[in-house]
Amino acid sequence: MTPDHVGRPSFARESPHRIGMIVPSSNTTMETEVPRLMEAVAEPHTFHSSRARLHTVDAESLSAMVADGDRCAAELADAAVDVIGYACLVAVMTQGPGAHERIEDHLSEIVRANGSEARVVSSAGALVRTLRSLGTSKVALVAPYVPSLTRTVIDYLEGYGVDTVDWVTLAVEDNCDVGRLDAESLLDHVRGLDLTGAEGIVLSACVQMPSLPAVERVEAETGLPVVSAATATTREIIQALGLALQETVGGSALRRVETVRA
Incomplete structure (x- = not known):
């Protein structure tokens, strides 16, 4: 006999916006400043990070971190986030001219391959x-x-x-x-x-x-x-989600933000 105490799941009609971030393992700032800036957004949102190993800021360590980005993007796709911010500026720039365009496109492909439609932006871009x-x-x-x-x-x-x-x-x-x-x-x-x-x-x-x-x-x-x-990264997260700011914080990058859903 099938037990009758198995309930039916009930899902919230509106889930919060889920914001993913790929951060260096030693980073402590982006998960502090970006949420502070996002307090000016009325819509509910949550933050979810995946960390890539980085201790010393040198070219070799930065390149190793970039190579770890595929794993991080796949992990965040598993969390069904709505946008992913690749939060290491110089790691991308050390990869040569136009690197942010290549890396954003590549990580977008990783995200799609893992069943997510999240937009990927980078701090460098x-x-x-x-x-x-x-x-x-x-x-x-x-x-x-x-x-x-x-x-x-x-x-x-x-x-x-x-x-x-x-x-x-x-x-x-x-x-x-x-x-x-x-x-x-x-x-x-x-x-x-x-x-x-x-x-x-x-x-x-x-x-x-x-x-x-x-x-x-x-x-x-x-x-x-x-x-x-x-502030530049937060600007693009807000744009990607089509959100609006209720107050002016973070200087010109956010005071002049164009709220458009990509």
């Missing part, structure tokens, strides 16, 4: 597209990397028509230490830059370098639009 959308072709830039990696970022942006008029880099190799940097110190770093000719500021060219507390303060002090890896 988000920074490029945000700067171009804001009409910003000359920037001043702050980064935490060793100088050679910061040069890679500068050259990568130049390949998309964004020139760097001045820059400062902090030469921090340990990625956990990058996450411990004081966001308040960014104001002093910006004050040391020559902003002549600059049309905007990349306040943190790194997903691990905290910057959110300083974004709007730097905008107010300089009168220039300020973008970070986190």
Whole structure:
């Protein structure tokens, strides 16, 4: 006899938007700053991360992390997320010109092969597209990397028509230490830059370098639009989901967001 105590499952009529992120294993910032920025969105949403191993920010370690992206994308597809943010900017840029386009397309194929229709965006692509959308072709830039990696970022942006008029880099190799940097110190770093000719500021060219507390303060002090890896990535997550902001947070990247579902 079939037992009669097996109930019928009841599913919620509207599930929250599920946001997936691929993050370096040592990253502590994107899962802090992106959710904080998303508090300005009324619709319910949840965050789900897959981690790729990274300890030291050098070219070899970054390439190994990129190779681990396929596994991460497949894991997030299993969670039926609605959008995936590939949250490591310099790891993508070290793969050569146009890398974010290739990697976004490749990870999209991985996601589709695992039964998901989630859109894939990357922090590298988000920074490029945000700067171009804001009409910003000359920037001043702050980064935490060793100088050679910061040069890679500068050259990568130049390949998309964004020139760097001045820059400062902090030469921090340990990625956990990058996450411990004081966001308040960014104001002093910006004050040391020559902003002549600059049309905007990349306040943190790194997903691990905290910057959110300083974004709007730097905008107010300089009168220039300020973008970070986190604000640009959040912008594209919001666009991919077709959501709307209820308040202005995160500076120009989100104040001027176009809410369109891709």
